[in-house]
Amino acid sequence: MTMIETVTPPVTDRASDGSRAWRKMKANKSALFGLFIILFFTLLAIAAPILPVPDPLATSWSAIRKAPSAAHWLGTDDIGRDILSRMIFGARASLMAGVFSVAIAVGIGVPFGLVAGYFGGWVDIVISRVTEAFLAMPFLITAIALAAFLGPSLVNAMIAIGLSAMPIFVRLTRGQVLSVKTEDYVEGARSVGLGHLDIMLRYILPNVMPPIIVQATLTIATAIIAEASLSFLGLGQQPPAPSWGSMLNIAKNFLSQAPWMAMWPGAAIFLVVIGFNLLGDGLRDALDPREA
C-alpha cells in the first residue's frame, strides 16, 4: 500500500483546460469503466434498504455456512446470515469508510497545506515539521494505534485512517501552493489589496484542486483497503453490522469449509478499489496539461 502522491504542474487556464479534461475523460475507456463500477456499487449501497434481500442481521442456525443456492445466491455465513444481503449493506460501510476518511484527510490536510504554503516562514516550518513527523511513522501503525485508542468501531476506524492520511494532503497542497504563489494573477490580486483569505480561497485553492482531486480519488482506494485491514485486525466495523473487511476477518477462519465467505467480500473490495484507481488514473491523465 503506497501513499506516494502525484506531482502535476498547476493548471493555469481553467476554462479551456476544463473542457479539454472532460473530453479526454470521455475518451478514456478504462476511466469510464472505473466510474461505472463505482456508480454501480454506490447505487447498490444507497438502494440497499429497499432491495428485496433478507435482513443482513437475521441469523438462522439451520442454514450455517451453506454454499450458494437458489435460496441464498451468495451462500450464508458462520451464523446463518445471507451473504448477498450482507455484501450489499456492507457496501455502505466500506464505501463510507473510504469516502469519509478521505474527506477527513482532505478537510484537515488541505487547509493546513494552504496556510503553510501561502504564509511560509514560521507557520510553514512548524506545519512542515509536524507533517514530516507524521509521514515518517508507518501509515498502518498510526492507523492501528489511533483505532486502538479510539476504540474498535467503524467511525473510529474512519477517523484513524483519515488522520493517518492527512499528512499526504498537507504536503501535496503545500507543494502546489508554493508553485502557484508566484503566478501573476496572485501577485495581481495582492496588489489590488485583496485579503489573505480571499486570495487563498478564490485564487489559489481552485488552481491547486486538480491534483488534490486525483490524489483523493486514489486515496479512497487505499482507505477502503485500510478499513479492511483494520477490520481484519479486529479494529473496524464491529459485528453484527456488516462491512466487507469484517466479513473477511470472520471468513478467514472458514477458508476450507466455506470459501465463498471470503470470495465475495474479497472480490468486491478488489473491484471497487480497481474502480477508484482507474478513475483516479483517468483524472490524472485528463488533467495533465502535458499530454495533448
Next chain:
Amino acid sequence: MTRLSKLTAALFTGVMLAFPALGTELRIGLQDDADVLDPAQSRTFVGRIVYTALCDKLVDVSPTLEIVPQLATSWEWSADATVLTMKLREGVVFHDGTPFNAAAVVANIERGQTLPESRRKSELASVSKVEATGDYAVKFTLKSPDVSLLAQLSDRAGMMVSPKAAKELGAVFGSKPVCSGPFKFVERIQQDRIVLEKFPQYWDAKNIFIDKVTYLPIPDTTVRLANLRSGDLDMLERLAATDYASVKADTKLTSAETVGIGYMALYANVANGARAKNPFGEDKRLREAFSLAIDREALNQVVYEGTSVAGNQPYAPNSPWFNKDIPVPARDVDKAKALMKAAGHEKLDIELQVPNNPVAMQMMQVVQSMVAEAGFNVSLKATEFATLLSEQTAGNYQLSRSDWSGRVDPDGNLHQFVTCKGGINDVKYCNPEVDTLLNDARKTPDTAVRKQKYDAALKLLDQDMPIIYLGHQSYIWALNKNVTGFVASPDGMIRLPGVKKG
C-alpha cells in the same frame, strides 16, 4: 572379509553412529507466544505448556485430575490442614548440575513469595513458613487451613528452578531458565520459537523419546493447521472447533480431545461501582431470565460444532465437583418472559462487553439473537482484550464475557471470583454464607466434606446468579499420524514422556 568389505563395514558403522546426532525433533504449534520464561513471573497459558517440558513441579496432575508425584514422592496433610509435609525424590539434578533437595524447594517457595515481580504471591499466600526437615523432606506451615495449596504446587507455584541460576539472574531469569524438567533450554526468539533439547540426566529419561522440542507460536488457526498439514509442524494445540471435522477426515492426521477444566461465562455487574445500579444488576430474576433464554446446546453446536459442553456451573457436568441437583437448564423462553414480567420489565436494554476475537464475537451474536426472543435488547461492545480487563476491574460494564482457563482444585474455579474479598471478584458479589462455605471447603482434605460445601455454595450462587455460566470448551490437539503416545489432559498441557515420533 576382504579389505573393501571391511572398509565398507567400518564406514557403515561410522554412519550409523553418527545418526543419533540427528535425533528426533518434535515441532509443536502454539496459539500464542509465551511471556517471560520464569515460573515465578509467568502468566500465560502457553507458558505453562512450555514449562511442562522444561520445569518439573513438586506434584503433577493425572489425566483424571488426581495429584500424582513428580519431584515430591509422597505428601501428607495434618488433621487440621495447616501443615503439609512432603518427601522429595532423590537423585534429581537441575540442568546446570545443581542437586535438587529440600533447600532448593525452600529457596523456590521463598522466591515465589518474595521476588517483587512474582505473580505467585496470591497462590502462595496461605504459606507462612516453609522449612527443610531433612535433605529430602520439607514442611509447609500455613497461616490458615488451605488444602488447595497442593493443587497450586502442581502448577507454576510448585515449579522448581535452580536456586543458583535464580540467584545469579534474579528477575531476568527468563532469559536463560534453568530447571529440572525432561528438556533443557536452548534458545528463545520472541514470537518465533522456543527450542528445548533432551536433558540426559532427567530422572525419568528412559521415558523420553524425543531429542529436541521446538515450540512455534502461530496465532492464526488456519495457518497453524496449514503448517501441520504441510509437515512443518508435528502437532498443534487448540485446533479450531470448526476444523475438527476436516482433521478427523484426514488420514494423515490424528486428533486428541478432552473437555477442559475451565469455563465460559458472562459476568454481571451486581455491585461494582455505579454501573451496577441498573435493573439487570439489581434483580436476580432478570439474570435468571437471561440464562433461561439461552439455548446452551445450540450454542455448542453452532459455535463449537458440538465439541464443547453446555454448562451452568464453574465445573463441567462430567466433573466430580458438578452439583447434580442443579442440572444444566434447557432453553425456556416462556419462563424467561414470565420472570421478566414479574420483575416489571417486558423489554430490557443491556450492553454486553465482548473480547473482539472471531469465536467470542460469533458466540455472543448467537446469544444476542437468542435472548432477543425473551425481550432482551443486547448491544454488543467489542473490546480489545487489554481494555476489557481494566473495564471489568473498574466496574465499567453491565455484562461482560469472560473465560477462565481453570484450575485443578475446585477452589481455583470459584473462591477468588465470588468471595467478598476475592482477588478476581469483578462482579463484587458478596454473600457471607458463600464466603463461609468456600473458606470451610479449604479446611479439610476430605473430598466428601468439601463436595458438600461446594454443592451448598453452588446452590446459593445459582439462585443469585452473579455469573451466568455458558459451558466448557474442549481442548483439541491435532497431530501428525506418526506422533504416538500423547495423552489428552483436561488442563490443556502437552506432557512429553511417552510421546514418540515415527
Next chain:
Amino acid sequence: MFAYIGKRLLLAIPTLLIISIFVFSLQKLLPGDPILALAGEERDPQLLEFLREKYRFNDPVVYQYFYWIGAVLRGDFGISLRTNQPVLELILEKLPVTLQLATMAMFFALIIGIPAGIIAAVKKNTWIDYLANLVALTGLSIPNFWLGIMLILLVSVNLGWLPASGYESLFVDPVRSLKTMIMPAFVLGNALAATLMRHTRSSMLTVLQADYIRTARAKGLSSQEVILSHSFRNALLPIVTLTALLFGELLAGAVLTEQIFTIPGFGKLIVDAVFNRDYAVVQGVVLCTALGFILMNLVADVLYVLLNPRMRAAL
C-alpha cells in the same frame, strides 16, 4: 554536500521529537491499564503497586516522558513488559528479518516492475501496454492479507510446495530461509511492482518524448540504443529516488504480511505490542522506524542530487 546532509540531519531532530511526543501520548491515552494486563490472571495488589512503581506509572506524565527520552538518548529503550527483554535487543533481533523480507520484496518488485514499465512505455497503447496496466492495477487493488491467505491455502496446503509460515535465518539455513520468504515477499512486493511499473512507464514516456531523444533518433541511433542508453538512464533518476522512498514504505507494509505469515519481524512486533499495551516496545519501534524513514528520505535526496548532472554541477 556535507553541509546539505548535515542540515537535513539537524532538521530531523525536531521531527523525531514530535514523533516521540505523539507516540508517547498515544500510549498514555490508550484505554486499558497495561499494568493490569501485565499482572496476569491472579491480580495481586502488592504486585500491581510494585509494577506501577517500577515502571513509573505513578509519576506525573510529563516526568515519565522526560525520563523515557533521557533513557533513549543514552541508548536505553526500556524493556518489553511482556518478556523483560530489552527493547533495543528486540529491535536488533527483528530488524534483519523485516529487512530480509523488504529486500526480497523490493528485488521482486524491481525485476518485474521496471522491465514491465519499460516495455509498456515503448509499446504504449498496444495490447501489451493495456495488459501490463491491468496486471499492475490488479496488484495494487488486491487486499494483500487476502492474497496472502489465498496463497497459503493454494501453495502450502493444497500443493505443499512452500511452508505456510515461519522464518529461518539466511545464515542458518539459506534454502529454507528463501522458501519461507517467497510468498510473503511476493505478497508484499506485488503492490510495489505495480507502482514501480507505473512510475517507470510514465517516467520513460516523458523522457521518450523529450527533445534529446528526438535528436538521437534523428541522428540515426537504433531504437534499442535510444531506449537503453539515452532514455532509460534519464528515466532512472526518479525511479532510483522512488525506490529509496518505497523501501521505507515496505517496512510499514510488512505489518500485515508478517501477521499472516507469522514472520517474527518488525511489523508483527509492533502490532502485538499495541494490542498487549507493551508501550516501551511501541515507542521504541516507532522511533526507530521513523529514524529509518528519515534516513531513507535523505538517501533518496542525496542520490537525486548525485545522479542529476545539472544539480551536481550546482553543488
